[in-house]
Amino acid sequence: MAKNFHTDNKAFMLYKDWEDIFQALDSSEEIGELVMALFAYAKRGETPKLSGGTKIAFLMMRAAIERDGIAWEEMCAQRSECGKKGGRPKKSDESGNTDEKAEQTAASADNAEEKPQGINDTAEKPKAFSQTKRFSEKAKKADKDIDIDKDKDTDKDTDKDKDKDKAIDKEKKKDAGTAKTVVRSFGTHKNIMLTSEQYNELESRCRSVGLSLESYISKLSQWLFTKDRHCTDPYRIISGWLDNDSKRKTEAKPKERQGCDLSWYDDFAMNFDLSKFF
DSSP: OOOOTTTTOOOOOOOTTHHHHHHHSSSHHHHHHHHHHHHHHHHHOOOOOOOHHHHHHHHHHHHHHHHHHHHHHHHHHHHHHHHHHOSOOOOOHHHHHHHHHHHHHHHHHHHHHHSOTTSSHHHHHHHHHHHHHHHHHHHHHHHHHHHHHHHHHHHHHHHHHHHHHHHHHHHHHHHHHHHHTOEEEETTTTOEEEEHHHHHHHHHHHHHHTOOHHHHHHHHHHHHHHHTOOBSOHHHHHHHHHHHHHHHHHTTOTTSOOOOOOTTGGGTBOOOOGGGGO
16 A cells, blocks of 8 residues: 555654754744645645745645655655565476475485396486486576576665665755745834845845944835835845945954945835745
């Protein structure tokens, strides 16, 4: 009977790359809701009703769970098929006849020993020995051929398992790349949209020159909220501020305050529809 990963598999995999997705959620309640949704799908195939960022995260994780589950079902099916083919076949008629002929040969040899010396004694013994040796060699060859066939089947199964492992590794790398492009909301008013890769890059640049990325994000978030505007490219704006302030620091002006000039913001800002991320 075919296996079903929802009911027969006792475990499912959580990937380390999902940590960023969990951290992007707004509250512990959403994280708990997402975890319970994953268990419901992995164990019973249920798809709970979710919304917002929790729904996006669940769809991504559900795809990985389903892919791993299908691979597990195929592996079980292959092992079951190999089990049906296992075991050494029964001896052929030729082997069976060999045993009977060997017994007849042994009996004729015993009878030959009882005959008086000189009556076909030298003719009977060599014939019995040659027949037994010939049939014994045939039986050994048949067993050797069976073992070779079993080794070939094992090698084929091993190659298939390796191909599946490569496919699974490829999908995992693909999921890792997708996690880097997940958009997260930052700022006091959650109106600064950056990918994980953009945020990590800006944070690394700020840390290298002793500046605070959260300060930039808070200022831009408050300004957008006050002006009731949406930003299409917050990464470019913050990157520009960071370049200017880094340049001022290198010019040895420690008393000069960090500048966040928003007068040129209209060149980069426009109404931005966030619905495509939900």
